[in-house]
Every structure is written in C-alpha cells, then in structure tokens.
Amino acid sequence: MEVVVTTDRKPTPEMIEEAKRLSQELKTVYVKRRHNAIESIKKRCGKNVLVVGKDLLLTLHTLSGNRLFFHPGLFKIRLLNYLSGGKESMISAMDLKEGETVLYCNLGLAQDALLAAFVSKRKVVGVEKDPVIYEIVRRGLKRYRPEGKLKVAEFAFSLVKPVCGDNYAFLKQLPNNSYDIVYFSPMFIKPKWHCSVMAPFREVAVKDFASPETLKEAERVARKRVVIKVNKGVKELFPFLSDYQVQTSTGHVEYL
DSSP states (O other): OOEEEEEOSSOOHHHHHHHHHHHHHTTSOBOOOTTOOHHHHHHHHOSEEEEEOGGGOEEEEOTTSOEEOOOOTTHHHHHHHHHHHSOOHHHHHHTOOTTOOEEEESOTTSHHHHHHHHHHOSOEEEEESOHHHHHHHHHHHHHOOOOGGGGGGHHHHHHEEEEESOHHHHHHTSOTTOEEEEEEOOOOSSOSSOOTTTHHHHHHSOOOOOOHHHHHHHHHHEEEEEEEEEETTOGGGOGGGTTOOOOEEETTEEEO
16 A cells, blocks of 8 residues: 555654654655645645554545544444344354464454454454554554443453564464464455445455465464355355355355
8 A cells, every 4th residue: 555654733743753753664755744734645645645643543544535543343333242142253153262362364453353352362363464554453452442331342452463464474484273263354355335434444455365375374274263254255256265165144244
C-alpha cells in the first residue's frame, strides 16, 4: 500500500518525531501538516494519507475518502453472542478449547484473533502482510481500553501478537506441529453483501488467497487442524481446496 505520513492539525513534538520515524520505516514521505487539509495532501501526493494522532495511534485516509483505524468492530457483537449462547461459528470450526494455540494468518483488524484469544486464553500470533495495516493494528491492540460489556475481554487485547510478514515465509520457518490451529481469513472474493465496517479495509488490504504451497506448510505446522474462512461458493473456484470440507456455514460465510 502506498502512503504518505503526516500528523494531526495541532501535533505535539512527539507526534512529529513519530511521523518522521514512521515515514522512514515505511520508506515513504513525511508531509508537514501545517494548514493542509487531508484532501489537499491526497490530491497533491496521489496517495493514501497515514495520520499520527493522539497517543500515537494511526488513522489511514484512503484515496476514495474512507478512514481506517483500529476498532473492535464486529468482535463485540460476536463476543456477546458467544457469551450468551456458548457457541460461535469460527470457534466451532476450529473446535477451539481453552489452552490451545492459534496462528492467525491474514490478521487484518484482528477481530477474529481477539475472539480466538478470548476463548483459548493463550497468545494468538497474527501475521499481517501489509506494514501499514500492521502498524495500525499493533498500536490499537496495545492502547485500546475496552469499556462496558466489552470489558470482560480486556485480557484478549494483550494476547494478540501481530507479526509483519508473508504467510508462506512465516510458516516455512516454523517447526512441525508448532501450533494447535492455523487459521486463514483471506479477503473475501466477490462478496455478496456490503459491510460498511469492512469497506475501508477492503479498499487497501492485501487480496492474496492462500496458495497450495502455503496450505501445505500450514498442515505441517498445525497439530490439530487448518481452518479457512471464505464466502460461500468460493471453494469451488480453487481445485486445491477439494480435500477441505465445509465444517461450519452461516449466512454468507463458510469455514473449511
């Protein structure tokens, strides 16, 4: 993802220094905010704008006008449903038990990873390929303070450990049977519904689907099972998924 880095309108010295450091890390340009509006920066640079704000949290302003920042999103709804009914589709597909370890590929905004951490009560390592999304989520997990009904899951935010990298390369360097479960959540192909929560993420996220080589490595690393989250009908598009059976299906989603 191509970005330039700037700050809020009234930055502290710490924000400015962090924006400069981050621009170097991302190998891009730091733009002084001054009186410039985000739209004018986008127009002048022709790139998404990554803003360093309060508590050094990040907000991505995309070229189409969306804003991407860390938030628990659908995690709260799914958590409350799980707490009230004792079941949740992803957890059922994983057959996840307390104490089991999960490697989460395609971390994204970490909503699935948070639920896995809540149930397993163990560290969940999440691999994210895009360094901008990785930074947004890493900082968000560290600084987010759940309130209200979400307070019960506060411990889960500290259990999700983001890693910036490629799924195949990360799996390749792991020993056999390193994790109980390896979970993939690639960006949905031709989604059949519009989700406003996911629109900003969909615009900028890596669209890679898991390759046969990556799945082979995942099967080597997983002691218990490999689970792939897809939208319905996608399995038939990939012949190498023929050995994967639908374990759980709900709405527009299937877990293989």
